[in-house]
Amino acid sequence: MKKLIKISLYTVGILAALALAGGLALKLYFTPVRVKRLALEYASSNLKREVDFKSAALSLSGFSITGLRVSEYPDFSKGEFLSAETISVRPELRELIFNRKIKINSVSADGLKLKVLEAKKGTYNFSDMLAVKAPAANSAIPKATAAPAPLGISRLSVTNSQFSYKNAAGDLACAIKKINLDAENISSDGLFPLEGDFTLNIAMPQFKASMPVYLKGKAALGGWNPQKGRAEIEKARIALGAIKLELQGSLSNLIEPDAELKLSVKPFSSSDLKPFFPAMPAKILLPAIDAGAAFKLTSNNLRLNRLSFKAGPASGALKGAMAWNPRLDYFFEADIRAQIPEMDSAIISKKFKMIPSGFNIPLTEIKAVAIITPSAVKAKSFEVSAQGMGLSGSAVIKLAPAMRADVKLKADITDLSRLAKLAKTLEPYALSGRASAALSCSWSNSLLFSGKADFSGLGAAFMERKLSGLKGSLNFSKDAVTSGPLAGKLDGENFTGSFSVKNYAAHPKTVFDFKLAKLVIKTQPPAAAGKDAAAEKPAKKPVQPVFYMDLAGAAELGAIEHPNFSAKTAVFKCDLKNISDDLKALSGNASFNTGTGKLSDLYELAKSNKAAKVALFPLLALQKASKLAKGARLPDFNNIAFDKIEGDYLFDKGLMKINKSSLNAAIADASSSGSINLSGETLDMKINTTLKEGSGIKMSAPLTLLVTGTMSSPSVKLDIKSVMAQPAVKKNVNKAVQEGTKLLKNLFKK
Known part of the structure; x- marks a missing residue:
């Protein structure tokens, strides 16, 4: 036993001496000058670019570089591709020696900057580094090698770093700045935690923004095969000005991810969007948004399996696909449902000037199903209903090769008197009855439309007259309106008739046939004259074409x-x-x-x-x-x-x-x-x-x-002739003639 202990101690002593001697030899051989020379030679032969750094050090504790700079191809006269203040790698040699495992205690990078530029479609400023040399014709087939030793990294730290991208057209610039990232217990297979934050800057003609981002989650590298990797996003926060977004979910395949994500946005005001979209009306309170999405993303396309959302009274779903190689193409189907609360249109007109005030918008339900492609937007169906009033239909808007729209509408109002509740200006007309209509219209170079309206029990008051119980129908188009038989009462008197009007916009041609039991024509009160009406000169009006x-x-x-x-x-x-x-x-x-x-x-x-x-x-x-x-x-x-x-x-x-x-x-x-x-x-x-x-x-x-x-x-x-033709005049004239004749005869006798 003692002998065994002595042998063991002796062996440990020898190993310690060898390690000490090896470390001393390593330090004496790999001087900073020699390390820098070897690194520059390696970079020059493999990267085909100029590489420079302030210093490099290699020891038993690890390898480090300061002031690293890598040029654009082929040298620094073309610019700088990559740089770093410091890069440090500290391996665990004991694991490599005794267990044949590559374990790195820490990898850190500070001030790392990478600039990616698109020279033309599919070609970037790093494309030369990815070029693969064809093997020589007589080269030997490489022999199978043993699997690489397992690799683990106890801690990865990236601080104060930056990534930037600019496309060839110059209309997209993206920069990820102030990158701080920490990860622990990184292995080739298991999940490892990571946490980081950065600022995402995007600049396009239509949109410019700087968005702080925070990310926390776990990732797995799939045995160093990113296609087998996966990630779990426990929490992600994105700020677009005062608008706060939160994201969580998971994805598999880190190269072409299959993702399941949930997004939530806290309530915000439309004023928060004005810095990014200046035309947006201000001070409109928008509700919180919750959305969920499942999609597959590749380098050539996006397949959206599901995107559902809810924003206050609105909800919907979207599915479809998008491809961008070689050209942009997409197909999406949307299902939208919304409920608009009762409100006064004056509230909306303050923000949207084209909407008139003075209308009371009732509680309104909206449903729509639409298909969206690059060449057309097709509303397969839509419905709008509010207090006994309904509007439904479909529409197709073709965007290419030429703009064209085709719309079909159906409307039904069960009680016309409710219109007065929507617009007070309609109250004096005392509308009543029921009306429905069907309309088809199209637009290409000009608007074309046709349709039919049916009404029953129609009543209205106008120009001190009262129409009641009117029943009939109207057929209408862009240049004509034709009625069917009409029957009702005007001021309580029976009324029947029909009419047609052609070319009503330019030169109306009206044909009518009416019967009315009694027409009462009321006198119009004289117009009230202004105080100084006589003194005021009438304003000159522009000459208008004569209307016929x-x-x-x-x-x-x-x-x-x-x-x-x-x-x-x-x-x-x-x-x-x-x-x-x-x-x-x-x-x-x-x-x-x-x-x-x-x-x-x-x-x-x-x-x-x-x-x-x-x-x-x-x-x-x-x-x-x-x-x-x-x-x-x-x-x-x-x-x-x-x-x-x-x-x-x-x-x-x-x-x-x-x-x-x-x-x-x-x-x-x-x-x-x-x-x-x-x-x-x-x-x-x-x-x-x-x-x-x-x-x-x-x-x-x-x-x-x-x-x-x-x-x-x-x-x-x-007329003298007519006077002379009067019998009394004739009689008097004849009498005067007779008396005159008698007088003349008496005179001649004398």
């Missing part, structure tokens, strides 16, 4: 009521072209007839109704002419009960030709002929009036008035 419209059809009224005009029945027909405000280009024809009624001072009606003024022009002229022809002893046509009124007019470029205009009453019959220039209201008329027993005078022949001048200042003359 065409009108054709028939209207049948069971009765008409107005303070200045009433009739039991009325039928109006017209076929008019180029109707305008000045009536200068008016052409076509119009006719009307009424049953019994009464009129008084028609000018009051004509003041507020231009169509009535044109139809009643001959009667207006009759009223004025009857006053001016005082010697004719005509009745007061300003206040008269009539049995019938008829009118038949022909229009040619603003000139109204009176084919027929007649009024039949108990006191007189009147008819007009001639013409009226509508724009200047100049008259060239002949009015025939036949007094009847009701006036106290009965004429067997009409009395003719010749009317010229203007409507405001007419000139009236009695």
